[in-house]
Every structure is written in structure tokens, then in C-alpha cells.
Amino acid sequence: MLNIPEHKLIHDVPTRWNTAHDMLVRYVEQQPAIFSALLDKTAKKTGKDLAMLSDGEMKLAEGLIQLLSPLKQMTTLMSSESTATTSMILPLKTRTLRAMTANPQDSPIIREAKRAVTADLEKSDTNPDLIDYLHRATALDPRFKSLPFIDEAACDQVYKGLVAEILDHEQQVEGTHAEDEDEEKLPSASALPPPQKKTAMSDLFGELFTTGEQHPKPLSATIEGEVALYRAAESLHIDGNPFQWWKLHQHKFPCVSKHAKRYLCVPGTSVASERVFSTAGDIVSASRSCLSPENVDMLIFLQKNMKTE
Incomplete structure (x- = not known):
């Protein structure tokens, strides 16, 4: 009769993060039906101390729904099993803190609730080493690699640290490979290929089209160029899959992609x-x-x- 969805009420469960939000949303949705049911004569006869929320309490419930909505979205995203990586922690934390900014229209209770949520979030992730790790994990996610929640100087510092970390890891890998190669038997002089004979092509064009020796770039320059190219690349759409992106671009960024796998394989929650x-x-x-x-x-x-x- 009231033209509202026929939904059951939801109870708040302390061990489930979002049930307080869902309980309030369902109550506000079904409030006309609840009010009509409590006004029924049978309910009045059998019920004791029946009470409804006042207009002020209903307004407070609506304010709490708006307050809890960003928290519900955050926990829902971090509860997924496919892409809930550590790279999402800082962007979600920043977005939630912005949503907790007090507004002049907020009631005193809502302002106090926002202060409590903000204080609780700011206490988490205060270890400098952990912050550095989360910044690098976020930088290696093609969706968030621009790091819009920090200033440009801090962003440059994150990428400098990333270059140093990738360089250190690659040098360790090369050192291990070099030790393995040293253990192998070196070929004798007789096994070396004979020098190439001079051909007619080299006689005709050798002086005009000489090819100098190709000196390989230093590993540090290679990694710096790779990181700069990755940083300048277009960011992945926010709904995109970072794992698929790295699979498609791993040949373009071989060193960075190997490092990204080490970070993005870590889940953001348990x-x-x-x-x-x-x-x-x-x-x-x-x-x-x-x-x-x-x-x-x-x-x-x-x-x-x-x-x-």
C-alpha cells in the first residue's frame, strides 16, 4: 500500500563492518511501514513501550548514513579477492579522510563522529618504512601512479626511491648470475670462432658505413629511463585491472614489471x-x-x- 520495497529489517552485527550502515539504510527505507505497523490496534494491545524515532533522531540517522557510506565503499572494495592490493590502501585512506571533513551543516554528533573516524585513521600506518612501502606499491599500480594525494616533490622522491630499489635488486640478481657463470668452464682458445674474412661488401662500403662498437648503457641509466617512461605513460582507467595491464606492458618495462609483481602480489587485507x-x-x-x-x-x-x- 505504501509503494515501498518489501524488504526485511537488518540487524547490526558487531563482527561485520557494514551492518550498522545497512541497518540504518533499511530502517529509513522501511520507516513508513514500521510506523504504520506500530499504529495497528493489535500491535498497540500486545506491544509494550512501543516507541518510534523522533524527527531529530531520523535526521541523525540520515546523517549517519552519509557518514558511513564512504566507509562501506572502502571496506567493500578492500574485501574483494581479485584486486584488493596494498596499492589501494593510501588512495582509499586519503579519499575517506576527505569525506570526513566537517561541514557547517553537520550536527554536533556528526562532527564528533567524523573527528573520531579521522583520529582513528590518522593513527594507522604511521611507521615511516611502512609509508614508504605503501607509496611505492601505489606508484607501481598503473591506476594510481600519478600519486595525486601527495605533492610533486614527494612524488619525485617516491620514484627516486623506486629507481634505487630496482637497481639494487637487479644488481643482486646480476651478481648471482655472474657467480654461476664463473663456475662454468671457460672455452679454450681453439674453440673460439676464427676472425671473419674481408668481403667485397666491406671493400666497397666499409669506409662509408662503418659500424662502431655498441656500448651497452649502464644499468642505472636503463632503469631510470624505464621508470621515467612508465611514469609518463597514460594511467590505467580506475576500473581497469592492473595485473592485465602489466601483463600487456611487461616487455616495455621489463625491470619495473618484475618489481611490480613483488608489490602487487601482496593483498591489502586478510x-x-x-x-x-x-x-x-x-x-x-x-x-x-x-x-x-x-x-x-x-x-x-x-x-x-x-x-x-
Whole structure:
């Protein structure tokens, strides 16, 4: 009769982050139906101390919905299993802090709630080493590589640190390869190819088209150029997949792409691993308690990786 969706009410669950927001949204949506139901004569006879939210409390509930909406979006994104990498932490934190900026229209309770959320977020990720790590992870994500939440000088510093880290890693890899090559037996002089004979082509064009020796660029210059080229490249659309982008561009940025894999493989939250425990609990039930560990591993693997659509 009221032309509103027929939805059930939602209860707030302390162990689930977004249920407070969902509870308020559903209550505001169903408030006319709740009010009509409580005005029914049967409800008045059987109910005790029935009370409805006042107009001021309803306005507060609507303000809390707006306050909690960015937090719900943030937790929903970080709870995904495909692209919830550490590169998303700083952009989401910055976006959430901006959403917590006080407005003149905010009530005292909303302003206090925003101050509490801001204080809690600012206390997290204060370790300088962790901040450096998150900045580099964000820089290696083609969606956020412009680092718009920090100034230009700080952005340059992040990329300088990234160049130094990639150079150090590549030098270590080259040192390991050099040690392996030294252990191999060097070819004898008799095994070396004989010098090339002078040909008619070299007699005719040798003086005009001499080819000088190609000296390889220093590794540091190669990495600096690669990072500069990556930084100047067009950013990936915010809805794009960074893993697919790096797969397509790994030949263009070989050193940077190897380093990006080391950063982007780190999940930003433990939600995915928690879901594995939940999946295991669904598989190893009371009626299937005799499953061997090997079969449990296979069933969990299939459930998490097999596409059933």
C-alpha cells in the first residue's frame, strides 16, 4: 500500500563492518511501514513501550548514513579477492579522510563522529618504512601512479626511491648470475670462432658505413629511463585491472614489471584468507568429518578457483 520495497529489517552485527550502515539504510527505507505497523490496534494491545524515532533522531540517522557510506565503499572494495592490493590502501585512506571533513551543516554528533573516524585513521600506518612501502606499491599500480594525494616533490622522491630499489635488486640478481657463470668452464682458445674474412661488401662500403662498437648503457641509466617512461605513460582507467595491464606492458618495462609483481602480489587485507577458513568450515562438516587432508585441500582449491558460471 505504501509503494515501498518489501524488504526485511537488518540487524547490526558487531563482527561485520557494514551492518550498522545497512541497518540504518533499511530502517529509513522501511520507516513508513514500521510506523504504520506500530499504529495497528493489535500491535498497540500486545506491544509494550512501543516507541518510534523522533524527527531529530531520523535526521541523525540520515546523517549517519552519509557518514558511513564512504566507509562501506572502502571496506567493500578492500574485501574483494581479485584486486584488493596494498596499492589501494593510501588512495582509499586519503579519499575517506576527505569525506570526513566537517561541514557547517553537520550536527554536533556528526562532527564528533567524523573527528573520531579521522583520529582513528590518522593513527594507522604511521611507521615511516611502512609509508614508504605503501607509496611505492601505489606508484607501481598503473591506476594510481600519478600519486595525486601527495605533492610533486614527494612524488619525485617516491620514484627516486623506486629507481634505487630496482637497481639494487637487479644488481643482486646480476651478481648471482655472474657467480654461476664463473663456475662454468671457460672455452679454450681453439674453440673460439676464427676472425671473419674481408668481403667485397666491406671493400666497397666499409669506409662509408662503418659500424662502431655498441656500448651497452649502464644499468642505472636503463632503469631510470624505464621508470621515467612508465611514469609518463597514460594511467590505467580506475576500473581497469592492473595485473592485465602489466601483463600487456611487461616487455616495455621489463625491470619495473618484475618489481611490480613483488608489490602487487601482496593483498591489502586478510579478508581473502578468512574466507578460506569459512570455506573449509563448510566443506568439513559433521557428515564429512572423515575427509583426508589431501581431499580437503583439493576441494578448497576447486571451490576457490573453478568458475561455475
